[in-house]
Amino acid sequence: MLGTDVTHDPARRSFVEAANLARADFPLQNLPFGIFKRPSDEVGRGGVAIGDRILDLARAHEAGLFSGAAEAAAAAAKGPVLNPLMALGNDVASALRARLCNLLDTESRERDKVEPHLVPMSEVSMQMPVAVGNFTDFLTSSFHSERLSPTGKVPPSFKTMPIAYHSRASSVRVGGSTIARPHGQWLDADNIVRFGPTRALDFELEVGAFIGLGNDLSAPIAIENARKHIFGYCLLNDWSARDVQRVESVPLGPFLAKSFSTSISPWIITEAAMRPFRTPGFVRSANDPAPLPYLASQRERENGGFDLKLRASIVTRRMREARQGAERITSTNFKHMYWTFAQMLAHHTSNGCNLMPGDLIGSGTASGPSEESRACLAEITSRGTNPITLPNDETRNWLEDGDEVIFRARAEREGFTPIGFGECRGIIGPAVDWPAATR
Numbered sequence: 001m002l003g004t005d006v007t008h009d010p011a012r013r014s015f016v017e018a019a020n021l022a023r024a025d026f027p028l029q030n031l032p033f034g035i036f037k038r039p040s041d042e043v044g045r046g047g048v049a050i051g052d053r054i055l056d057l058a059r060a061h062e063a064g065l066f067s068g069a070a071e072a073a074a075a076a077a078k079g080p081v082l083n084p085l086m087a088l089g090n091d092v093a094s095a096l097r098a099r100l101c102n103l104l105d106t107e108s109r110e111r112d113k114v115e116p117h118l119v120p121m122s123e124v125s126m127q128m129p130v131a132v133g134n135f136t137d138f139l140t141s142s143f144h145s146e147r148l149s150p151t152g153k154v155p156p157s158f159k160t161m162p163i164a165y166h167s168r169a170s171s172v173r174v175g176g177s178t179i180a181r182p183h184g185q186w187l188d189a190d191n192i193v194r195f196g197p198t199r200a201l202d203f204e205l206e207v208g209a210f211i212g213l214g215n216d217l218s219a220p221i222a223i224e225n226a227r228k229h230i231f232g233y234c235l236l237n238d239w240s241a242r243d244v245q246r247v248e249s250v251p252l253g254p255f256l257a258k259s260f261s262t263s264i265s266p267w268i269i270t271e272a273a274m275r276p277f278r279t280p281g282f283v284r285s286a287n288d289p290a291p292l293p294y295l296a297s298q299r300e301r302e303n304g305g306f307d308l309k310l311r312a313s314i315v316t317r318r319m320r321e322a323r324q325g326a327e328r329i330t331s332t333n334f335k336h337m338y339w340t341f342a343q344m345l346a347h348h349t350s351n352g353c354n355l356m357p358g359d360l361i362g363s364g365t366a367s368g369p370s371e372e373s374r375a376c377l378a379e380i381t382s383r384g385t386n387p388i389t390l391p392n393d394e395t396r397n398w399l400e401d402g403d404e405v406i407f408r409a410r411a412e413r414e415g416f417t418p419i420g421f422g423e424c425r426g427i428i429g430p431a432v433d434w435p436a437a438t439r
């Protein structure tokens with residue numbers, strides 16, 4: 001049971017023509033939420049993506065286009081952040097989705113009332129959709145973990161629990177901005193500790209999940225209820241300084257190697273929009289331990305994963321100047337993850353820890369079994385020892401200043417309309433200039 005409804009009907013089309021193109025990321029069946037700003041706006045406004053347009057939710061609300069639960073949801077989605085909408089729970093958000101689907105349909109009887117509130121995407125800048133209170137990053141691909149492990153095996157606890165660390169919420173930004181190369185401590189060729197700009201800057205291709213309904217302190221989320229607490233999903237780039245990580249991570253895990261920047265895609269793809277693309281949870285080998293009861297669920301086994309294609313591409317400064325297109329360096333799929341988001345939430349809250357509306361959960365690097373599905377440079381270049389060669393003969397072990405990394409995601413299933421996530425972009429800028437006295 002995928003729980004699909006009339007909002008997933010592939011026969012439906014929108015009067016916004018760009019939404020009906022075969023390659024469209026944002027057809028009528030997607031309807032993701034985001035925060036946008038026109039040049040004249042002082043603060044961000046809540047909107048829903050449809051084709052190449054954004055429906056201004058505040059204006060549509062003022063025009064009286066909503067009633068009942070959809071009206072409450074639209075009022076909470078005006079902006080400048082979506083936390084109030086997320087806190088209402090997915091049933092309320094789904095009422096808004098159903099109403100929006102009717103309003104934007106070719107059969108809409110209120111088309112003339114809706115059209116004045118559609119804004120071209122080309123005229124706006126996308127803002128942080130959420131005030132992120134907490135950010136937890138997991139490690140749930142066994143393939144990523146094995147490739148980066150000194151022993152070639154996952155750590156002892158990997159198969160009994162979804163492993164995670166608490167990351168930094170304040171430095172999460174919507175993609176498109178410049179990522180300043182961070183400073184840190186790393187070892188030089190003679191194994192002497194130095195301080196300076198990282199020499200091993202990497203990306204990690206991940207999926208993020210935003211918490212909708214939270215849980216009270218000391219009230220864990222049961223795995224069977226976990227999906228009700230996830231508002232939706234985005235692309236997430238967990239930028240990583242590998243040389244800094246190597247020095248600082250013994251014994252307490254990532255700190256400054258990760259906290260300098262995280263990029264997310266601006267549109268939140270709702271839990272409802274992703275329902276058609278659910279796939280069975282990872283099939284464990286016979287030698288692996290069964291999940292402990294609080295992490296075990298028949299529903300998660302049946303459809304806890306997502307069939308979601310993920311891509312990472314790179315454009316170097318030289319490629320950009322020569323007007324060369326982006327080169328794809330990763331093609332993976334989210335169905336390869338060993339643990340599901342519901343298992344991550346059940347584990348995260350199992351000690352009584354409370355999650356709040358707008359908290360961000362990272363999946364961990366979404367690597368699969370094949371070579372092309374390696375989802376960070378540390379895997380692709382075997383920790384910087386086996387560089388990749390780009391079409392213009394440039395080589396890369398790690399990211400250089402001017403390199404741009406672009407993530408895309410697309411979900412497809414026979415009998416349903418494909419949906420996309422839009423893009424998550426980030427371009428590497430030079431390290432900040434420190435005062436001479438601190439060098």
Ligand code: MN
Binds near residue numbers: 204
């Ligand atoms: Mn990560």
